[in-house]
Amino acid sequence: MSAASTESRGAQLVLNIYVGLFVLYLFLPLAVMSAAAFNAYDYPSVTQWQGFTLKWFVALAHDQRLLQGLWNSLLVALGVIVVSIPAGLCGALILTRLQAKTGTALYSVLVSPVLTPGIILGISSLIFWRRFGVPGGLFVAVMAQSSFIASYAMLLFLARLQRQDRTQEEAALDLGAGHFMVFRRITLPFLAPTAFTAAVVAFLQSFENYNTTVFAIGGEWTLVTEIASRLRFGLSPVINVVGVIFVALTVAAAVTYVLLNSRKKQA
Amino acid sequence: MGSLARAYGRPLAALIIGITVLWILALIVVPLGAMVEQSLWWKESAGETSLTIDRLYNDIATLQLDRDSATDTEKQAALDAEIVAKQAQATELEASEKNPRKIYGLANFTRMSELHIYIFVRTIFYALLVTLLALVVCYPLAYAVALASGPRKTVVLTVALIVPYAINELLRVYAWLMILDYRGVINGVLGWLGVVDLDNRGWIPFLENPSAVFVAMIYTYVLFMVFPMVNTLETLDRNQIEAARDLGATSWRIHRRVIIPHAKPGIAVGCIMTFMLSAGSYSVPQIMTRGQGGDWFSQLVYRQFYESNNWNMGSAYAVSLLVVCTLFILLMMRLFGVGLRDIAK
Numbered sequence: 329m330s331a332a333s334t335e336s337r338g339a340q341l342v343l344n345i346y347v348g349l350f351v352l353y354l355f356l357p358l359a360v361m362s363a364a365a366f367n368a369y370d371y372p373s374v375t376q377w378q379g380f381t382l383k384w385f386v387a388l389a390h391d392q393r394l395l396q397g398l399w400n401s402l403l404v405a406l407g408v409i410v411v412s413i414p415a416g417l418c419g420a421l422i423l424t425r426l427q428a429k430t431g432t433a434l435y436s437v438l439v440s441p442v443l444t445p446g447i448i449l450g451i452s453s454l455i456f457w458r459r460f461g462v463p464g465g466l467f468v469a470v471m472a473q474s475s476f477i478a479s480y481a482m483l484l485f486l487a488r489l490q491r492q493d494r495t496q497e498e499a500a501l502d503l504g505a506g507h508f509m510v511f512r513r514i515t516l517p518f519l520a521p522t523a524f525t526a527a528v529v530a531f532l533q534s535f536e537n538y539n540t541t542v543f544a545i546g547g548e549w550t551l552v553t554e555i556a557s558r559l560r561f562g563l564s565p566v567i568n569v570v571g572v573i574f575v576a577l578t579v580a581a582a583v584t585y586v587l588l589n590s591r592k593k594q595a
Numbered sequence: 596m597g598s599l600a601r602a603y604g605r606p607l608a609a610l611i612i613g614i615t616v617l618w619i620l621a622l623i624v625v626p627l628g629a630m631v632e633q634s635l636w637w638k639e640s641a642g643e644t645s646l647t648i649d650r651l652y653n654d655i656a657t658l659q660l661d662r663d664s665a666t667d668t669e670k671q672a673a674l675d676a677e678i679v680a681k682q683a684q685a686t687e688l689e690a691s692e693k694n695p696r697k698i699y700g701l702a703n704f705t706r707m708s709e710l711h712i713y714i715f716v717r718t719i720f721y722a723l724l725v726t727l728l729a730l731v732v733c734y735p736l737a738y739a740v741a742l743a744s745g746p747r748k749t750v751v752l753t754v755a756l757i758v759p760y761a762i763n764e765l766l767r768v769y770a771w772l773m774i775l776d777y778r779g780v781i782n783g784v785l786g787w788l789g790v791v792d793l794d795n796r797g798w799i800p801f802l803e804n805p806s807a808v809f810v811a812m813i814y815t816y817v818l819f820m821v822f823p824m825v826n827t828l829e830t831l832d833r834n835q836i837e838a839a840r841d842l843g844a845t846s847w848r849i850h851r852r853v854i855i856p857h858a859k860p861g862i863a864v865g866c867i868m869t870f871m872l873s874a875g876s877y878s879v880p881q882i883m884t885r886g887q888g889g890d891w892f893s894q895l896v897y898r899q900f901y902e903s904n905n906w907n908m909g910s911a912y913a914v915s916l917l918v919v920c921t922l923f924i925l926l927m928m929r930l931f932g933v934g935l936r937d938i939a940k
Contacts, residue, residue: 339846343739347751350736354759357770357814360780364773372773375783415618418611425598436935438615441623443867445875445920447893448630451913455633455906456626475622497602507604515603536763538878539893543900555765559772559882571766578761582754590746 362575365568372565384565391566397554400466404541404550405534407470408477409527415474416481416526417519423482424489439483441476449475450543464546472544473534480533481526488522634703634910638695644688651685703911711895711912718892719919722874725812729820729869730862732813737821737861738854741828752825760818768882771811775801775883805890808883815879816872820865827861828854863931871920892916 364372368381388394419438423431441449453472454464462468500510538552545553555567600608655678662674707715740752759767774780782798785791791798801807831854839849855862873879880891892912899909928934 343735346735347739350732351751351755353814354755354818357767357774358759358762360773361766361770371778373778373783374773375780375786376778414614415622418614419618421603421611422599422615425602432935437619437623439935443871443920443924445871445893445916447875447877447896448627448913448917451896451900451910452626452630453622454900455910456621456629459629471622475626478618478622494602501602507602507607511603511607532761538763538765539876542877543897552763552765555769556878556881559765559769560885563772563776567769571762571769574762574766575758578758579754582758582761586750586754 358571358575361568362572365565365572367565370565372563372568384569387564388566388569393549393554394551394566394570397549397551400548401535401550401552404466404469404473405531407466408473408534409530411470411474412478412481412530413523413526415478416483417485417523419478419482420485420489423486424492439479442479442483444476446476446537446539447543449473450540453544454546464544465548466545468544468546469541469548469550472540473537476540477530477533480529484522484526484529485519488519492518630910631914633907634914635701636697636699637703637907639698644692644695648685648688648692651681651688655681655685703908704915706908707911707915714890714895715892715912715915717890718874721809721812722870725809725816725873726820726866726870728813729817730866732817733820733824733865734858737824737828737858740821741825741831742833756818756821760822764815764878765882767815768811768879771807771814772802772882775807775810777802802883802885808880808890811883812873812876812879815876816869819868819872823864823868824858824861827858831857859931860933860937863927863933863937867924867927870923874920874923875916 360374361372363374365384366380366382367373367376368378368383369376419434423435423438426434450472453468453475457468457471458464497510497514500514501507505513536552538556541550542553542556549557551570555570558564558567599611602608603611658674658678658681662671662678665671665674740748740756743751772779776782777796777798777800778793779801781801782791782793785799786793835853835857836849839853844852875893876891877893877897880894881897884890884894893916896909896912896916899905899912903909
């Protein structure tokens with residue numbers, strides 16, 4: 329790193345060492361967890377090495393509950409996207425056109441779920457839906473997660489709308505285009521990339537959510553809640569395999585992103 | 596509202612407003628209201644009533660015996676009347692036992708046991724400690740990352756910080772469970788060195804110490820402090836630092852007068868997120884104690900809902916937690932002089 333212009337060499341060295349140590353602190357535990365997935369020993373461990381194996385990957389492929397959990401997680405994430413993207417979009421459209429005062433009040437309400445502890449969102453959804461006779465389950469999980477994921481989507485749409493050139497919409501109206509036409513041909517295409525980003529963010533947030541889901545899920549389970557309940561009853565390297573897959577996918581995504589970006593810069 | 600209708604036409608504007616209202620009502624306000632309402636009432640205890648009913652049935656059985664052994668009809672009639680009266684009373688009580696009276700009040704809050712209050716206070720204290728420690732650790736880090744430039748910065752930022760951030764929270768906690776476990780990495784290494792004897796279960800029980808939860812919690816939530824701070828520090832004009840240095844300011848003074856004031860919104864957001872996540876965390880204490888310890892307040896809340904099945908008490912606990920978190924947010928906003936718009940970016 330080259331902040332040399334603002335710091336003396338010695339200070340820069342100390343800072344670099346500090347960043348290095350921190351990165352080490354972040355990655356060592358993940359490395360330990362990943363390594364244990366390949367250990368033949370029955371208990372997840374790296375200190376008692378009994379040889380390299382892939383048998384835990386096979387065990388995962390036959391683990392019906394985890395696979396069902398994965399499927400449930402995908403269903404919930406899909407539901408969250410369907411609920412939270414339109415909600416976030418509508419909230420942002422209103423907010424960009426409101427006066428400062430009412431705007432701030434509405435903004436506070438719409439953003440509040442982001443600042444609320446996850447377990448509270450899960451609990452309040454659980455109580456609310458039981459009054460309509462809906463017990464905890466995948467549906468309540470979708471609703472509980474959407475309450476804050478819609479806020480994230482709204483923030484993304486808001487940022488995009490701030491860069492919007494409204495004269496385009498007005499010009500189209502002046503030229504006789506109908507309101508639906510303007511919305512479909514100008515507003516939506518302008519917001520489409522953000523909608524995609526928001527859907528990806530919503531998917532990831534939903535997929536890895538635990539604190540909200542565990543309260544709303546009732547007797548059902550998602551991949552993440554199943555992992556958590558497994559950790560209560562004796563550890564198994566199968567969970568480490570799930571970890572390895574998560575780490576590999578994340579690293580692959582990050583590296584792709586960096587490579588794509590640097591290519592864009594060169595071009 | 597007028598400008599919305601002008602831009603998109605009445606039907607579309609109505610739809611947009613409708614969806615937003617539905618979001619606010621069905622996902623945010625009414626569920627929260629339902630939780631608060633649930634925390635404000637309880638059902639009359641059924642224990643007393645069922646004792647009375649038992650006693651009535653005992654009486655009826657005795658009277659029945661008396662009636663069967665009685666010979667003169669007058670006495671039989673009197674006993675019959677008494678039996679019928681008692682029977683009616685029992686039926687009435689049974690109905691109220693099945694459907695106990697709902698009583699509104701604050702008892703769910705005041706009835707919290709001393710142990711639970713202690714755990715509540717300790718949770719808040721630990722969450723504050725996690726926040727403070729994360730702040731101290733992250734400030735130099737955010738400073739180094741934000742003011743660096745070039746390709747290495749991109750690598751450090753995207754790969755080294757975002758990858759662990761994107762890995763599932765549970766897996767990050769699990770990694771620490773493996774490290775601190777009885778046969779975990781630390782005990783394993785100590786075993787090699789001959790410090791502890793693993794074969795005779797002479798390991799150091801890190802997991803039985805509450806600080807295990809603390810260690811894992813810092814690891815899990817520290818990055819929520821880093822990113823907001825990096826975001827605000829990146830907007831700092833480096834010329835300001837250079838100018839201050841040229842004018843003879845010491846490094847300490849530059850941080851205190853130039854950099855920290857600029858980073859305020861980031862610090863506030865980082866503190867709010869870290870505090871909120873750790874005070875309300877269920878995953879970290881649940882995994883680190885293997886569901887056995889009840890060290891963290893969120894675990895008490897979960898038990899009220901899923902083990903004691905006392906939703907009223909559980910709601911009261913949840914409301915208490917929410918109140919503390921809200922107070923913390925307001926305090927931070929006041930302390931750092933930032934508005935809600937600066938916070939959620």
